[in-house]
């Protein structure tokens with residue numbers, strides 16, 4: 001395969017998700033920092049976000065599109081399920097991650113050690129929903145790791161760092177068990 005470059009900053013949760021997908025798929029990649037806000041950055045991502053991925057001469061932006069491309073470029077493991085129902089479920093989780101989780105979960109403001117109550121309530125709504133799902137299977141979308149886990153794990157790790165592990169996990173044993181499992185994966189460790 002041509003050289004795969006993921007353009008972004010290591011602490012960016014979306015960049016980390018894309019890199020984890022590459023590692024889980026066994027696809028070697030190089031992380032190259034973006035020239036944030038400069039024309040070179042907008043040439044990779046017209047909206048000035050990260051990550052973007054180049055494979056040879058082609059560029060893909062948006063984490064979901066990057067993950068989907070990585071998934072199609074190598075056969076195993078499949079990140080988007082094997083049945084129409086599974087795929088719909090995984091994409092529902094990804095939409096929730098992008099549209100309802102990212103802002104309150106990752107960008108929560110913490111002042112004098114106190115998280116913003118409105119953002120915390122919005123974050124809790126998503127995280128409690130995840131906890132309920134994890135009560136019945138090991139991964140967010142069932143028995144296997146999928147794109148949903150790769151979107152959420154970096155976001156929740158960031159959140160726990162912001163609000164404290166106790167606040168994030170104490171009343172959520174299933175989430176803690178899942179996060180411990182995600183934390184033990186090579187893709188998580190290598191992108192930390």
Ligand SMILES: N[C@@H](CCC(=O)N[C@@H](CS)C(=O)NCC(=O)O)C(=O)O
Pocket residue numbers: 012013014015048049050051061062063064098
């Ligand atoms: N919809 C984009 C969102 C990407 C995104 O928001 N990335 C953050 C970093 S985690 C970013 O680029 N932040 C810089 C900024 O908003 O200026 C995707 O799924 O890739």
